[in-house]
Structure formats: C-alpha cells, structure tokens
C-alpha cells in the first residue's frame with residue numbers, strides 16, 4: 001500500500017552524515033545544475049548535434065537516491081539522465097566529452113547525451129526508449145539473486161514510462177521472484193506535453209505497487225532527505241531478500257522536454273511556482289549556508305564545468321576508420 | 330506554383346480528409362497541443378478538437394491496438410508513432426494482428442488504418458531515434474508500406490493510404506519534413522503501387538527510396554557534367570511494389586543500383602535486386618546489380634560518424650562511376 005512518508009527532519013541526517021559529506025551532496029547538485037546550464041549554452045551556440053533532455057530542478061532526486069546506495073550497486077536510468085550519471089560519481093570530463101561526441105567520452109562518442117553509461121562503475125546506461133530500462137532491471141535483479149551478492153539495482157524512469165506495458169510486466173516478475181530492485185519513478189508532472197493527471201487516473205503512481213503486492217511510496221522529490229530515506233528503506237528491504245519497492249519522487253521539470261519544445265501545454269506561472277521550490281536552495285538552507293557561501297560553491301561548480309569543457313573541446317574526434325568498431329563482442 | 334513543406338503537405342492532406350470523412354481521426358503521443366514531435370499535426374486540434382486528435386499516454390502497443398480495433402469496427406484511424414524506432418513496441422499488434430486478421434477470418438474483416446512514423450538519421454538523435462526499419466514490414470504479408478520522398482507524393486500517398494482498406498505503414502523521413510516542393514491545393518491521390526521515374530538517363534538505373542531520391546538527383550547533376558546519365562526511379566510504395574518501370578529501365582541502361590538509408594543486410598535493396606535478376610532484364614545486364622545502403626551498424630551520435638554511416642551524394646557518385654566504368 002502507498003505510504004506517504006512524513007517530511008523528515010534534516011538535522012537528524014546532518015548529524016548522522018557530518019558537515020563535509022553533507023556539503024558534498026550540495027556540490028553534486030550544483031555540478032549537475034552547472035553541467036546542464038552549460039549544455040544549454042552550448043546548444044544555443046550551435047556547438048551540439050542532436051537534442052538533450054535537461055533535469056534542471058530535479059537534482060535532489062538524483063543525488064538523494066544515489067547517496068542512499070552503495071558502491072557496487074547497479075544503476076539503470078533514462079533519457080533525462082545527466083543528473084543520475086553525475087550523482088553516481090561519474091567523471092564530468094568524460095561525460096562532457098561524450099556530450100560533444102569525442103573519442104575520449106564514456107561511450108567513445110557513439111552514445112551522446114541520451115546514452116551515457118559507465119559500465120565499470122555498474123552504471124548500466126541511460127536509455128532513449130521510454131521504459132526501456134525497466135525490464136532490464138528485472139534481469140539485473142535476477143542475476144544478483146542468482147549470484148547471491150549483496151547488491152541492489154535502481155532503475156530510474158519517468159511518469160510517462162509507467163504507462164508502457166513493460167513497466168507492468170517488470171513489476172510483476174520482480175514481485176513474484178522477490179528481486180532486489182528499486183523501481184524509482186521521477187514524476188516530474190509531464191511526459192513531454194502530456195500532464196500526468198491526464199495520462200493516469202489514480203492520484204499517485206506508487207499506488208500501482210499494490211497490484212503487484214509490493215510496497216509503494218510517494219515522496220517529495222525536491223527534498224533530498226525524503227528521497228534518501230525512501231531509497232534507503234527500499235534498498236534495505238531488497239538486501240534483506242524481501243523484494244522490490246516502487247518509489248515515486250514528485251518533482252518538476254523546469255525546462256522544456258527537449259530543445260524543440262515550445263511548452264504550449266503549460267503556463268509560465270506554474271513553472272515559476274515550482275522554481276520557487278528549488279531543491280538546491282532548499283538543501284542549502286537546511287545546511288544553514290548563507291547566500292554568499294552558496295554562490296561560492298556555485299562558482300566552483302561552474303569552474304569545474306569549464307575545465308571539463310576544455311578537456312572535451314581539446315579531445316580528438318573518433319576516427320572514421322573506427323566506425324565499425326564495437327558492434328559485436 | 331504553390332510550394333509547401335513535406336510536413337505541411339501531410340497536414341493539408343489530414344485536414345482535407347478529416348473535413349470530408351468523420352470516420353477519420355488521429356491518435357498518438359503529443360499530437361494535440363504539441364502538434365507532434367515534428368509538427369505535422371500542428372493546429373489540427375484547434376479545428377478538430379481532442380476527440381479526433383487524440384493524445385495518448387506513452388503506450389505504443391496500445392496505439393497500434395487502438396487503430397486496429399477502431400478500424401475493424403468502421404473507423405479509419407491515422408496513428409502516429411513518434412519515431413519509427415518505437416514501432417518496435419507495436420510489433421505484435423501490427424505483425425500478428427493487423428496483418429493477419431483479414432486472412433485468418435476468411436477475408437471477411439477489414440482493417441483500414443494508417444500508422445505514420447518518421448525514420449532516418451541525420452539529426453544527431455543517435456542509435457535509438459534514427460532507425461530505418463521499413464524492410465521489417467515489407468516482410469509481412471498483409472501490410473502495405475509507403476515511403477514518400479517529396480511533399481507532392483506525401484500528400485497524395487497519405488490520402489491513398491487512408492482510403493485503402495488495409496493496414497498501411499507510412500514511413501516519413503525526419504530530414505524531409507522541412508523540404509519544400511510544389512503541392513496542388515486540391516485533394517488529389519497518388520495511387521499505392523506506382524513507381525515514378527523522376528529523372529531519365531541512359532547509363533544506369535538508380536532505384537532510390539525516401540531521402541535517397543533527392544541525394545540521387547544531386548548525384549545525377551554532378552555525373553551529368555562527366556557525361557554519365559542516371560535514370561532515377563522512386564518506388565514510393567515498397568508494398569505493393571511496381572517493378573515494371575524498373576525492369577524496363579534496366580533493359581535500357583543495362584545497369585542497376587539500389588540506394589536506401591536502411592542497413593544493407595536484409596534490406597529492401599536485396600528484394601529489388603533479386604526481382605531485377607529474376608526478370609527479363611537479366612539478359613540485358615552489363616554489370617552486377619549493386620546495392621548502396623547504410624553500413625551494417627546502429628547510428629552513431631558523433632556527427633562525422635553519423636554522416637558516414639549512411640549513403641551520401643558523394644557515395645552515390647562514386648558507386649555510379651564504378652558501375653558505369655566497369656570497375657566493381
């Protein structure tokens with residue numbers, strides 16, 4: 001059954017984590033924000049091929065979820081995935097290089113914005129297909145169970161993905177086999193132009209968990225502490241052999257769906273209202289940082305992104321002679 | 330002469346058909362207020378409302394099924410799959426249901442719908458948003474497959490497809506949406522199953538589909554300066570395939586090259602090449618029938634690699650020179 005977690009008290013967590021680690025999480029969120037703002041800028045300058053999906057405004061969801069897991073756990077995510085990838089601890093140089101399609105990028109320039117993976121770090125990749133990662137998570141969960149390791153897998157997808165048949169098949173299979181999976185739905189209110197309230201006739205996506213006999217929980221996705229707690233609970237359950245959980249993080253996409261979106265389907269006031277709930281400011285306040293301290297950290301993050309960009313821009317393009325590499329093992 | 334873009338031509342057809350036939354409606358993802366990922370249905374919701382321009386959740390099997398069920402009971406749906414790649418999620422409904430319902434039920438049922446979808450690379454959308462999967466559908470008896478290459482044909486073929494009594498897979502190309510050309514204002518039809526000779530020439534028959542038609546025409550201009558004359562034929566519908574003009578052309582030129590963007594292995598080019606060598610044109614061949622197609626690989630993100638993954642004008646020029654020059 002759906003269980004609305006109470007807003008947790010930040011102080012409990014901050015004491016537990018300590019000041020430095022807590023500030024690290026803020027730095028991660030700022031790095032994600034700076035990465036995506038730079039991505040937008042590069043696009044506007046015509047330096048990028050293709051499109052991109054920005055997660056600006058959703059940073060607490062990515063960072064809180066990732067922080068609740070352990071090194072060695074698995075990640076599968078989706079098209080709006082830069083944040084998850086950076087939260088997972090990925091190298092921002094290699095990410096930027098991939099973004100620019102360079103040979104030094106995580107996927108040697110073959111994947112691009114929508115397909116960044118870091119297989120060595122058990123980041124099994126972003127997905128261009130809505131819902132495409134969800135059944136794969138079933139296989140990863142099955143493998144963890146068969147190999148009898150202590151790992152879990154988190155699969156991150158959007159509200160839109162919950163309407164693909166694959167979502168339903170996967171939750172059911174994970175449930176009957178008690179697989180160590182966290183089905184993590186970032187409900188950012190829209191699937192492209194489709195508002196979630198028109199696409200789904202129940203109040204919370206997490207309610208769907210009850211059809212499969214697994215726990216479902218909805219949390220404030222802009223509250224890093226709430227996200228952390230929900231994913232941590234789900235991971236503990238999974239590691240204890242008690243099966244999957246569906247976690248729904250309620251958040252909001254500040255930017256258009258992709259670069260070609262004119263956003264005719266929503267009002268500016270709605271966007272502005274959500275921008276007031278900036279997850280980064282909210283977390284900085286919990287840390288009792290003043291504006292100046294926050295701006296200093298923001299400047300550091302931007303500086304790091306400039307370095308990544310310099311690395312990416314000075315990196316070589318893939319050689320055309322290598323075009324057929326990497327198709328078969 | 331009035332010019333429209335390929336996207337505008339499709340929209341004009343949809344508008345005309347929906348005005349005259351209340352059984353026609355559209356269904357797909359983000360086709361309403363958003364106007365479709367490539368803007369084809371922009372503004373149609375203002376005229377026809379959300380009951381006839383139906384936005385769906387992200388459920389491609391559901392979209393295909395909704396088309397089939399509505400068609401089976403008297404409607405003429407026009408479904409949209411946002412990118413051809415995602416039709417992989419509709420395959421069971423299309424291949425095992427739509428294509429076979431009429432046959433299995435002794436020819437008594439009808440499933441008249443169109444499923445439109447943009448194929449192709451060239452936009453930096455990478456491996457999961459750049460597929461050209463038309464050959465999959467060519468391989469399924471019961472489905473028709475249409476691939477317009479110009480705004481004129483897009484409008485006329487879509488009309489024919491909507492009024493056809495069979496399921497029609499209507500493959501558009503992302504890079505063509507903004508291309509412009511003459512489009513008459515009246516509600517005309519381009520019949521399914523008529524290949525079109527788009528340029529006459531004596532040295533080499535080029536059979537090209539979709540975006541490759543304009544690339545072949547560009548190549549022909551360049552080659553004409555060296556005295557090589559291409560005859561270019563656009564089949565326009567892959568099923569049913571009109572071989573007559575192709576066979577007649579090969580008898581004249583003695584050489585044939587098939588060009589498409591989809592990967593070569595298992596591609597539509599193999600079908601055309603086989604039909605040429607199985608035909609009376611065989612005796613006239615002065616060179617092997619050749620295919621120029623996408624490399625056997627997924628579409629890469631990097632701009633340069635993406636460019637080299639599929640045939641470009643210079644590849645057509647080089648291939649044509651080799652064939653006409655007897656070097657292969």
Ligand SMILES: Cc1ncc(C[n+]2csc(CCOP(=O)(O)OP(=O)(O)O)c2C)c(N)n1
Pocket residue numbers: 053079080128129130131157158159160161162188190191192253257358387389411415418
């Ligand atoms: C199977 C499939 N259908 C459609 C699309 C096109 N598409 C890409 S993202 C998207 C919206 C996804 O919405 P949601 O799952 O809520 O994720 P969000 O973009 O909001 O993060 C759509 C329709 C796709 N990539 N894959």
Ligand SMILES: [Mg+2]
Pocket residue numbers: 158159160186187188189190191192
């Ligand atoms: Mg969404």
